Amino acid sequence: MPSLLQDSYDRPIRDLRVSLTDRCNFRCFYCLPHGEPPIAPREQMLSYEEIEYVCEIFVELGIEKIRLTGGEPMMRQDIETIISKLARLKSNGLRDLALTTNGYFLPDRAQSLKEAGLDRITISLDSLKRDVFKQMTGVDVLDRVLEGIAAAKKAGLEPIKINAVVVRGHNEDEVADFAAFAREHDIKMRFIEFMPLDAGHDWTRDDVVSGREIRERIEARFPLEPIDVVRGSETASRYRFADGGSGEIGIIAPVTEAFCGACSRIRLTADGQIRTCLFSTIEHSLRDVVRGFASRTEVIDFIRSVVMKKEPRHFINDPGFVAPSRTMSFIGG
Ligand code: SAM
Secondary structure, eight states: OOOOOBOTTSOBOOEEEEEOOSOOSOOOTTTSTTSOOOOOOGGGSOOHHHHHHHHHHHHHTTOOEEEEESSOGGGSTTHHHHHHHHHGGGGGTOOEEEEEEOSTTHHHHHHHHHHHTOOEEEEEOOOSSHHHHHHHHSSOOHHHHHHHHHHHHHHTOOSOEEEEEEBTTTTGGGHHHHHHHHHHHTOEEEEEEOOSOOTTOOOOGGGBOOHHHHHHHHHTTSOEEEOOSOOTTOSSEEEEETTOOSSEEEEEOTTTSOOGGGOOEEEEOTTSEEESSTTOSOOEEHHHHHHTTOOHHHHHHHHHHHHTTOOSSOOTTSTTOOOOSSOHHHHOO
């Protein structure tokens, strides 16, 4: 039995995010503001067989949670196939198989995702107002995403999480409305600080609405109480409504309250590169190793050596910070 993955700072690595595609049907201004950068040619993308092969190895090495993401992962054809392949890894130690999606394809597909073995879903939703939604995502499909959320609920993909990136001058005035939405629909809201991962490299610190401000804006309408759990490697600080209302609030504040010390995550891009941090400027090609006819032991050794290079923390707040050249849509959020 191989020993479990651990980095050079003794952080156990238990959480793998797998990007299924670079392509996306939305144009969120904080991710792909100037249209889609050239996407990886098909032959460079990992096949479902390759994803299944490496995920099986990752699970043997202690990965307990796999989150499928992108780009828009539901643009990858027949995503149910890879979900059902990965769901089989639950008998090997995988505990949680999740998906992050913009929700566009959910009205027709939520049920088939559930049947394929998906445990949980996170749906991105940046505004509850049609005009702001369109302005932030580049597409006029708020109603369809709301339908997708309802379909995910109906299919039993619960607890549903909703991600909203909060950006100054765009949607910070909606934070308490989102809290009301969480209460009404018994949903876990996750507010995310805007990070310097936009393709246009237009991010400035002035655009960031801090986690603290997000909490204050919610508390002005709905008092909150911290949920008393050991946070561990979780990205969100979690709160319940003090009056016992349904739903939950989570605040993800990587810019103003970094949580790198307990990070348990690594990422695999759609073209097979391992990234040890969202903000890494270096990638490690697992695809080349796998396609180079490496033995299973050699693949394991490669993964271990890469994990040992995981950065101690991100450097967003350092004067010499250099944003990664690839946007969130390539990295896999
Ligand atoms: N297309 C899917 C979706 O929309 O959820 C999955 C990929 S998307 C890159 C994953 C998450 O990253 C989304 O919730 C998105 O809002 C978030 N994201 C993208 N760019 C970001 C940025 N610059 N700062 C903070 N979050 C970002």
